Amino acid sequence: MKRTDRARTWALGIWSTAALLYLFIPIFIVVLFSFNNNKGRFNFTWHGFTWRHWAHPFSNPDLATALKNSLEIAAISTVIATALGTFMALALVRYGFRGRGATDMFVFLPLATPEVVLGAALLALFLTLNVNTGFVTIVIAHVMFNISYVVVTVKARLEGMDQYIEEAAMDLGAGVWATFWRVTLPVIAPGVASAALLAAALSVDDYVITSFNAGQTLTFPLFIFGATRQGVPPEVNVLATGLLFVVLILLALNVVVQRARGRREAAVAAVPAVVGAPANA
Amino acid sequence: MLRLSLRRRRQLLPYLFLGPGLVWLVVFFLIPILNQSYVSLESGNADIGYSFSWNWSVYSDAVSSYHTQFTRSLIYAGAATVIDLIIAFPLAYFIAFKAGRLRNFMLLLIVLPFFTSYLVRTVSWQLILSDNGWVVDRLRDVGLVSSNGRLLATSTAVIAGIAYNFLPFMALPLYVSLEKIDRRLIEAATDLYASRATAFRKVTLPLALPGVFAGSLLTFIPAVGDYINALLLGTPNQYMIGNVIQSKFLNILDYPSAAALSFMLMGVILIGIAIYARLLGTRSLTEAAAA
Numbered sequence: 144m145k146r147t148d149r150a151r152t153w154a155l156g157i158w159s160t161a162a163l164l165y166l167f168i169p170i171f172i173v174v175l176f177s178f179n180n181n182k183g184r185f186n187f188t189w190h191g192f193t194w195r196h197w198a199h200p201f202s203n204p205d206l207a208t209a210l211k212n213s214l215e216i217a218a219i220s221t222v223i224a225t226a227l228g229t230f231m232a233l234a235l236v237r238y239g240f241r242g243r244g245a246t247d248m249f250v251f252l253p254l255a256t257p258e259v260v261l262g263a264a265l266l267a268l269f270l271t272l273n274v275n276t277g278f279v280t281i282v283i284a285h286v287m288f289n290i291s292y293v294v295v296t297v298k299a300r301l302e303g304m305d306q307y308i309e310e311a312a313m314d315l316g317a318g319v320w321a322t323f324w325r326v327t328l329p330v331i332a333p334g335v336a337s338a339a340l341l342a343a344a345l346s347v348d349d350y351v352i353t354s355f356n357a358g359q360t361l362t363f364p365l366f367i368f369g370a371t372r373q374g375v376p377p378e379v380n381v382l383a384t385g386l387l388f389v390v391l392i393l394l395a396l397n398v399v400v401q402r403a404r405g406r407r408e409a410a411v412a413a414v415p416a417v418v419g420a421p422a423n424a
Numbered sequence: 425m426l427r428l429s430l431r432r433r434r435q436l437l438p439y440l441f442l443g444p445g446l447v448w449l450v451v452f453f454l455i456p457i458l459n460q461s462y463v464s465l466e467s468g469n470a471d472i473g474y475s476f477s478w479n480w481s482v483y484s485d486a487v488s489s490y491h492t493q494f495t496r497s498l499i500y501a502g503a504a505t506v507i508d509l510i511i512a513f514p515l516a517y518f519i520a521f522k523a524g525r526l527r528n529f530m531l532l533l534i535v536l537p538f539f540t541s542y543l544v545r546t547v548s549w550q551l552i553l554s555d556n557g558w559v560v561d562r563l564r565d566v567g568l569v570s571s572n573g574r575l576l577a578t579s580t581a582v583i584a585g586i587a588y589n590f591l592p593f594m595a596l597p598l599y600v601s602l603e604k605i606d607r608r609l610i611e612a613a614t615d616l617y618a619s620r621a622t623a624f625r626k627v628t629l630p631l632a633l634p635g636v637f638a639g640s641l642l643t644f645i646p647a648v649g650d651y652i653n654a655l656l657l658g659t660p661n662q663y664m665i666g667n668v669i670q671s672k673f674l675n676i677l678d679y680p681s682a683a684a685l686s687f688m689l690m691g692v693i694l695i696g697i698a699i700y701a702r703l704l705g706t707r708s709l710t711e712a713a714a715a
Contacts, residue, residue, distance in 0.1 A: 148620070152522055159518040162511050163530070166537045166591065169548035173540060176551070187551055227445035238438035246442065253453050255641075255697055257649020259666040260686040263673050264456035267463050267683060287452040290445050319437065348541050350652065355673065367543045371656060375547055383544045390539040394532070 170387070177380035187374075196377040200385070203378055209366035210382060212278070216362065217346040220285035225339045227286070228293025233327070235294070236301040237309075253291045261288060262355030269356065276358035284356045285349065289342040296341060300334025333401050340393055347386065457690065464684035474679055482684045490668050490685065497664040498692075500579070500654075501647035504586040505640050508594040511587075512639070516598035520605075534595050546585060546656050553581050553657070582662045585653035590646055594639040601635025602628075641700055645693055665689055 180193035201207040234240070235247060253261065265284055269276055308330070312322045328335070350364035357365060367379055464482055466474040487494075519530045537545070552559055553575040560576075563569040575581055605628060613623035651666030665685060672682035 151620075155514050155518040155522060158514045159530070162515045163533050165511075165588075166534065169545045169552065169588075170537045170540055172548045172552060173544055187554060188556075227448060230441040231445040234438035234441035238441075240435075240438045246446070249454075250449065253449065255645055255693060256453075256457075257646060257666065257689060257693065259649045259651060259669050260457075260460075260690050261453070263669055263682060263686050264460045265452060266673065267679060268452075268456040268459050270679070271459060271463070283452055286448060290449060294445070344539055350543055354670075364541055364543050367541060367547070371543070371547055371550075375544075379544065383540050387536075387540050391536070 173380050174384050177377055177384050179377055179380075181377055196381045200378050200381045203376060205361060206363075206366055206376070206378055206382070209361040209363050212360060213347050213363035216278070216281050216285060217343045220282050220289060220346050221339050221343045223282075224286045224289035224293050224342050225335060228290045228338065228342075229297050229331075229335055231290070232294045232297035232301055233323075236298055237306070250291050250294050253288055254295070258288075258349075258351035262352040265352070266355040276356050277360045280356045280358065281353055281360060281362065284352050285346045288349070288352060289345060292341055292345065293338040296338035297331060297334050300331045300337075304330050333397065336397055340390075340397070344390060460683040460687050460690075464680050464687055466680045479680065482680050483688070486681050486684045486688065490665065493663055493665045493668050494688075496662070497648050497666070500583050500586060500662075500664060501644050501650075503583045504590065504647050505594070505643045507583070507587040508591050508643050509636065509640065512591060512595040512598055513636075516595050516602055516635075519599055520602035531596075531599065535592055538592055542589065542652065543656075545589065546652055549581075549585055549588065550576065550656055576657060577659045577662075579658065579662050581657040582653050585657045586647045586650055589650075589653065590643045593642040593646065597639040597642060598632065598635045601632050601638070605631045637700055637703070641696060644696070648693070649689060 176189075177196055178192050178194070179189055180191045180195065181188075182190055201210075231250065235243060235250075262284070265280075265287070266276065268274075269280055274280065304327075309322055309326055312326045313319075317325065348364060350368060353362055354365060354368070363382070367375060370376060370379065462476065463474070465479050466476050467479040467482075515534075519527055523530050551557065554560070555574050555576060560569060560574065563575070564571055564573070569575065609631070610623050610627050613627045614620065618626065648664075649666050651664055651670050654662045654664045654667055666689075669682050669685050669689070672678045672685070
């Protein structure tokens, strides 16, 4: 009995390790080929090691513009979506009101809609209203799909929060806003931070919805897609690797900050929140 | 100015909090989706423009012209969902029950790859599976791929790409539902002389079922609408309904039939969600999405 148990655990462990390795295969290739001393336009076969591309990641002006646009769009849409979504989550968790269940379901719907439908439907609206697509419409679209992600992430955090400390603050004379800024927000801050990080990541990565609503504006994923036809330049690998490192550092910071706050259960709760609902893109 | 009582204010507050976000979603999500049904009934062509005309034939035309891509999408997405379930269930089980202190670290490893760009990952698979690549060469050596056979540009490649890209959508809800199981129930079963296998079959599995359904739905939905994998890893023979919608919308400018197709795709998915909600309620689904 004991021996078969151990064998079973081992088998599970090996399966799990293999599965995780499988997830990292393409990432490994991406990082590796950022160091490839490639000949010509194509970066498909290994020609030896070089730092060349890391020294000049922005040598392609289109790529530099695309990345700049992506980061700006991500910053703006993340701020808007996080603000709107956090208040929605607050309303949905803290207050009983008519239509709460329906609202809950409605907020979930964009997550359950294929991106091609979201993108196409939004473009059809812009065409109907004669709105020119570009930077602004991309931001509108990104806020739209990010709100729902923010709501579900912050809701999860709020549901784990002790409601009585808010009531205590109010009993002690704090108004609605004072309670929100001085009590609720500090407690749910890790959840809000995870939500913002997730929203930014989804925004930077989104290709499908953006491709419908971009007009002449180039973003990082749009550049990559255009490049797939004539060979993706190694600078893309460099920047993709760089972005991954930035995310890693932000994730580590989030964990460190929470540890420092001395809330062990918060750290445990935060990882699923941070990791949760990864790129729909 | 009339001062509202605290109670009154508390009643208004949720609407105030919800308002801005809800308006955004109504204007840029709900109205566009409804607008699609309107656009789909228009007739005309790209040169003279389109006008509304109750043109129901768009729907029958769409079905007769693109049922191949529709069924192909369902088959590919279904296959990818099953593959993900097979890969992710043992993984999620291991993390929930055996990983101990490594638990958060392993969860992080599941999502980390997905912080690289979706396109970059898929292009990377293109390279890995390419005709003169190392993988194809080795598979030819051992005879799993015939000497002129390929991996890229096959339905296998497209399904594998979809399965790869949506794996976390399966793994995380599974983990959440497994992690929630009260261990004492499993102990009770073994104490009552159930074998490990029986305890798994009669206790663990039924309790993990909401996670299985939620994970399957959350994997299937983006998979069925996907067109990037078919575009980059397949050929027009592997194109899915998303490819058709995309090219009709952006290349051919045939808005009515693109709208009709995306409206039907949405319909298929809503039916799926409705069946799920009937069986298990919406609570577990939104919860799984938060995972």
